[in-house]
Amino acid sequence: xxxxxxxxxxxxxxxxxxxxxxxxxxxxxxxxxxxxxxxxxxxxxxxxxxxxxxxxxxxxxxxxxxxxxxxxxxxxxxxxxxxxxxxxxxxxxxxxxxxxxxxxxxxxxxxxxxxxxxxxxxxxxxxxxxxxxxxxxxxxxxxxxxxxxxxxxxxxxxxxxxxxx
Numbered sequence: 747x748x749x750x751x752x753x754x755x756x757x758x759x760x761x762x763x764x765x766x767x768x769x770x771x772x773x774x775x776x777x778x779x780x781x782x783x784x785x786x787x788x789x790x791x792x793x794x795x796x797x798x799x800x801x802x803x804x805x806x807x808x809x810x811x812x813x814x815x816x817x818x819x820x821x822x823x824x825x826x827x828x829x830x831x832x833x834x835x836x837x838x839x840x841x842x843x844x845x846x847x848x849x850x851x852x853x854x855x856x857x858x859x860x861x862x863x864x865x866x867x868x869x870x871x872x873x874x875x876x877x878x879x880x881x882x883x884x885x886x887x888x889x890x891x892x893x894x895x896x897x898x899x900x901x902x903x904x905x906x907x908x909x910x911x
Contacts, residue, residue: 761801765794768811775869776818781858785822793818812876812884819866856906864899867892 769790777786793814797804804810857865870881871892882889 758801760805761798764797764801764805764810768814769794771874772811772815772818775815775873776822778854778857778873779819779862779865779869780822781854781865785825786818788825789818789822790814792821809876809880809884811874812870812880815870815874816884816886853907856903859906860899860902864895864902867895868899868903871896 772793773786773790776789777783780786780789796817797810797814804813807813857868860868866885867881870876870884871878876884878889878892881892885892887895
């Protein structure tokens with residue numbers, strides 16, 4: 747067995763268990779927030795690599811999955827800014843994807859219509875099941891801001907989804 751980055755075998759196993767338990771959940775949260783499955787996958791890979799490199803510190807955090815989500819979101823935001831400076835974005839139709847179920851398409855479309863700040867809060871609270879305090883810490887905003895963005899975002903989603911009927 748090869749252990750990298752100076753971690754002990756038990757620390758390495760701890761990260762592996764964390765990865766298995768959280769990678770897919772963080773990916774789904776980032777995919778919804780970023781509205782780009784491929785970018786979300788890359789962001790999770792980058793964030794998990796950083797978590798592995800810092801696992802002794804990250805593992806002691808109150809919510810390591812929230813930390814990974816935030817690192818992935820920050821990495822994707824930085825990457826996107828760099829790409830925008832270098833070239834215009836490709837049309838969404840240029841990216842082949844498997845077709846999700848219809849109700850998932852409607853929900854994702856409604857989420858996509860929200861500002862990123864509201865999507866991030868809804869993703870943390872609903873998909874990652876973070877508390878208000880954990881969401882505030884992960885997104886570096888106040889708890890009051892979490893509550894107001896969540897309230898406004900959910901109201902907008904309700905309105906959008908009810909108007910689809």
